[in-house]
Amino acid sequence: METILALRDLEVQYYSNRKTIRAVNGLSLDMHKGKVLGLVGETGAGKTTLALSILNMIRAPQGKITAGNIRFAGNDVLTMNKHELRNMRGKDVAMIFQDPMTALNPVLTVGDQIAETVLRHEGVSKEAAWKTAETMLETVGIPADRAREYPHQFSGGMKQRVVIALALACNPKLLLADEPTTALDVTIQAQVLDLMRKLIKEQGTSVLFITHSLGLVAENCDEVATMYAGEIVEFGSVKQLFGNPLHPYTKGLFGSLPDLSAVSERLKPIPGLMPDPTNLPSGCFFSPRCPFATEICHNTHPVDIDVEGHMVKCHLYTKKGGKA
Amino acid sequence: MSRYLMRRILMLVPVLFGVTFIVFALMYITPSDPAQMMLGPNASPAAYKQMRADMGLDKPFIVQYLQFLFGYKHPEFGYKGLLFGDLGRSYISNRNVFELILSSFPNTLVLAAGALFFALLLGVPIGIFSATRPYSALDMIFTVFALLGASMPVFWAAMVLIYTFANNLRIFPAMSNPGDVISLVLPIVTLSMYSMAIIMRMTRSSMLEVMEQDYIRTARVKGMDEKVVIFKHALKNALIPVVTVAGLQFGQLLGGAVLTEKIFSYPGLGTIMVDAIYQKDTPQILGSVCFVALTFTFMNLLVDILYGFIDPRIKTTYTKKKARPVAKRSAA
Numbered sequence: 204m205e206t207i208l209a210l211r212d213l214e215v216q217y218y219s220n221r222k223t224i225r226a227v228n229g230l231s232l233d234m235h236k237g238k239v240l241g242l243v244g245e246t247g248a249g250k251t252t253l254a255l256s257i258l259n260m261i262r263a264p265q266g267k268i269t270a271g272n273i274r275f276a277g278n279d280v281l282t283m284n285k286h287e288l289r290n291m292r293g294k295d296v297a298m299i300f301q302d303p304m305t306a307l308n309p310v311l312t313v314g315d316q317i318a319e320t321v322l323r324h325e326g327v328s329k330e331a332a333w334k335t336a337e338t339m340l341e342t343v344g345i346p347a348d349r350a351r352e353y354p355h356q357f358s359g360g361m362k363q364r365v366v367i368a369l370a371l372a373c374n375p376k377l378l379l380a381d382e383p384t385t386a387l388d389v390t391i392q393a394q395v396l397d398l399m400r401k402l403i404k405e406q407g408t409s410v411l412f413i414t415h416s417l418g419l420v421a422e423n424c425d426e427v428a429t430m431y432a433g434e435i436v437e438f439g440s441v442k443q444l445f446g447n448p449l450h451p452y453t454k455g456l457f458g459s460l461p462d463l464s465a466v467s468e469r470l471k472p473i474p475g476l477m478p479d480p481t482n483l484p485s486g487c488f489f490s491p492r493c494p495f496a497t498e499i500c501h502n503t504h505p506v507d508i509d510v511e512g513h514m515v516k517c518h519l520y521t522k523k524g525g526k527a
Numbered sequence: 528m529s530r531y532l533m534r535r536i537l538m539l540v541p542v543l544f545g546v547t548f549i550v551f552a553l554m555y556i557t558p559s560d561p562a563q564m565m566l567g568p569n570a571s572p573a574a575y576k577q578m579r580a581d582m583g584l585d586k587p588f589i590v591q592y593l594q595f596l597f598g599y600k601h602p603e604f605g606y607k608g609l610l611f612g613d614l615g616r617s618y619i620s621n622r623n624v625f626e627l628i629l630s631s632f633p634n635t636l637v638l639a640a641g642a643l644f645f646a647l648l649l650g651v652p653i654g655i656f657s658a659t660r661p662y663s664a665l666d667m668i669f670t671v672f673a674l675l676g677a678s679m680p681v682f683w684a685a686m687v688l689i690y691t692f693a694n695n696l697r698i699f700p701a702m703s704n705p706g707d708v709i710s711l712v713l714p715i716v717t718l719s720m721y722s723m724a725i726i727m728r729m730t731r732s733s734m735l736e737v738m739e740q741d742y743i744r745t746a747r748v749k750g751m752d753e754k755v756v757i758f759k760h761a762l763k764n765a766l767i768p769v770v771t772v773a774g775l776q777f778g779q780l781l782g783g784a785v786l787t788e789k790i791f792s793y794p795g796l797g798t799i800m801v802d803a804i805y806q807k808d809t810p811q812i813l814g815s816v817c818f819v820a821l822t823f824t825f826m827n828l829l830v831d832i833l834y835g836f837i838d839p840r841i842k843t844t845y846t847k848k849k850a851r852p853v854a855k856r857s858a859a
C-alpha cells in the first residue's frame with residue numbers, strides 16, 4: 204500500500220486566556236492511497252484540529268503546530284513556503300467543513316466560489332473555469348443554471364452538496380471530510396454520502412472521513428482510527444476494529460457489541476469526561492475513565508503496540524500482545 | 528419595484544409627519560413672536576392684534592399645524608403649505624423660503640460629498656490595514672488618531688487648521704466659497720475628521736469580525752491568495768455595516784455642517800439656518816429644519832436601497848423570483 208500522508212509525533216496547541224490547550228499530542232498516523240480512513244472520537248478529541256494541521260492551517264496567534272512532521276506525497280508540509288502551501292491547498296488536499304451553513308461566502312455566487320478555485324489551480328480560462336463549476340454542480344445534482352445564485356438561496360442539503368462540489372472541483376488527491384453529513388437530515392445524508400462515494404471512486408481520492416457515527420464508518424471506510432485527547436489510540440482495518448476492538452476506549456464506543464450488523468448508529472456514551480486539554484493527566488490519558496486501569500496506566504504513558512498489524516496504544520497489551 | 532421597497536417608502540409617510548410635527552411644535556413653544564417681529568417694538572396693541580390675525584397666529588395650535596402642512600390663504604402672508612413645497616417668504620430677506628434653501632443646498636452638498644469622499648478614501652483603507660495587523664504599532668497609532676478625530680470639537684479643529692494653514696503657512700484661505708476648489712480644502716478636512724474616524728473604526732472591527740468567519744477559512748483552504756481573501760472574500764462582507772455608517776454620516780454632514788460653514792463663512796444651508804435662528808426668522812427656520820430632516824430620512828432610505836447592491840440576501844427580496852419547486856422540496 205502506498206502511503207499518501209504520513210504524520211509523525213504531531214503536536215498542536217491552541218492558546219487562549221493565557222492557557223495552553225494541548226489539542227493534538229504526539230500523534231502519528233499513515234493514510235494509504237485510494238483508501239478511506241475513518242476517524243472517530245468524542246467531541247474535543249482534536250479531529251478538526253488534525254485535519255487543519257494537514258493543510259498547515261493552524262494560524263498564529265490562536266494556535267501552533269509545535270512539534271512533529273507531516274509528509275504529503277513525500278513533501279514536508281511544515282517546511283513549505285506560502286506559495287507551495289497555497290498550491291497544495293484546494294488542489295492536492297481539499298477539505299469539507301463540519302458546517303455547510305457557514306462555510307460558503309454569502310456575498311459570492313456558488314458558481315463563482317467553485318470557479319475561482321478552478322481558476323486558481325488549473326490554469327484555464329475564466330469561461331472554462333465557470334464551465335467546470337457548472338459541471339461540478341450538475342455532478343452533485345444541482346442544475347447548472349443555479350450557479351449564478353447565492354448560498355442563501357439553497358437549502359442546507361444543497362449547500363452541503365455545493366461544498367462537496369467545491370472540494371472535488373480540482374480532483375484532489377486527498378480529501379479531508381470533517382463530518383460532511385452531520386448537519387443534514389437522514390435521507391439527505393444518505394444521498395450526499397452515495398454521491399461522495401461515487402466521486403471518490405471515480406477520482407481515486409484518498410479520504411480522511413471524520414465522523415461520530417460508527418455506522419457510517421462501517422459502510423464507507425477501509426481503515427479506522429480512534430482518537431482520544433489528541434492521540435490515535437487504535438488503528439486498523441474496519442474488519443480488525445469492528446471484529447476485535449482492543450483499546451478499552453474503542454470498546455466503550457462500540458458498547459462491547461462484537462456483531463458488526465448490530466453496531467449502533469452513534470458512539471456510545473462512556474462514563475466520565477475527556478480530560479481537560481489544558482491539564483492532561485500523567486500516564487495514559489484514558490486512565491481516569493478506564494475500567495481496566497492499573498498503577499502503570501496512571502504513571503506511564505503507553506506506546507504504540509502492534510497486535511498483528513492492528514495498532515493499539517494501551518498497557519494491557521504490553522506483554523506479548525495478551526488480551527484484556 | 529418590489530414589495531420591500533414599496534413598504535420602505537410607505538413607512539416614510541408617518542415618519543415625515545412625525546418629524547414635521549415635532550419641528551413645528553418646538554417652534555410653536557419657543558418664545559419668539561413673528562407678529563412682533565414684523566411690526567417692530569413700537570406697534571399699537573390693535574395693530575399687533577390685527578397682524579396676528581393676518582398671519583393666522585391667533586388660531587389654535589392644531590389649526591396652525593394643518594395650515595403649515597396644507598397652506599394658508601391670505602393675500603399678503605398666504606402660502607401653499609409644506610406638502611406643496613411652499614412656506615411663504617423669509618421675514619428678513621423676503622425671499623421664498625424654499626428658494627433660498629434650494630439655492631444654498633448644492634453648496635452644502637458639495638461640502639458634505641467632499642467630506643464623505645475624503646473620509647471613505649482614507650478611512651476604509653486604513654481600517655482594512657489595521658484589521659490585517661491588529662494591535663501592531665501602526666494599528667495603535669491609527670487608533671489614537673481615530674480617537675482624536677472622533678472626540679475633537681469641530682470648531683477647535685477648524686481653528687487649528689485655519690491658524691496653521693491660512694494664517695501661518697498661507698496655503699489655503701480661511702474663507703471658503705463653492706466656486707474656489709482650493710478654498711474648500713480646509714472645511715472638507717474639518718468636516719471629514721469625525722466621519723473618517725468612525726468609518727475607520729467601523730471598517731476595522733467589521734473586517735476583524737469577518738476574518739474570523741468560516742467562509743474565510745474556506746477561502747484559505749481553497750488556496751486563494753491572501754489578497755483575494757481580504758479584498759474579495761472579506762471586504763465585500765465587511766463593507767455592509769460600513770455603508771450604513773457612511774450613509775448616516777452623510778445625512779449628518781448634510782444637516783450638521785452648521786459650525787463648519789459658519790466658521791469658514793461658507794454660503795451653505797448651515798449658514799442660512801444659523802442666520803435664521805439669530806434673526807428669529809420663523810418660516811426660514813421651519814423650512815430649513817424640515818428640509819434637513821427630510822434629507823436625513825431619504826438618506827436612510829438610500830442606504831437601505833444601496834444595501835441590495837452589496838448584500839445579495841437583500842437583493843433577492845427586491846426582485847421577485849418565480850417559485851422554485853426544486854429548492855422548495857429539498858428545503859422542506
Ligand SMILES: Nc1ncnc2c1ncn2[C@@H]1O[C@H](COP(=O)(O)OP(=O)(O)OP(=O)(O)O)[C@@H](O)[C@H]1O
Pocket residue numbers: 217218219224226244245246247248249250251252253265266301480
Ligand atoms: N481556535 C481555537 N482556539 C482555542 N482552542 C481551540 C480552537 N479550536 C479548537 N480548540 C480546542 O482544541 C480541542 C480540539 O478541538 P477540535 O475542534 O479539533 O475537536 P473535534 O474533535 O473536531 O471536536 P468535534 O467533534 O466537536 O468537532 C478542543 O478542546 C477545543 O476546545
Ligand SMILES: [Mg+2]
Pocket residue numbers: 250251252301381
Ligand atoms: Mg470538529
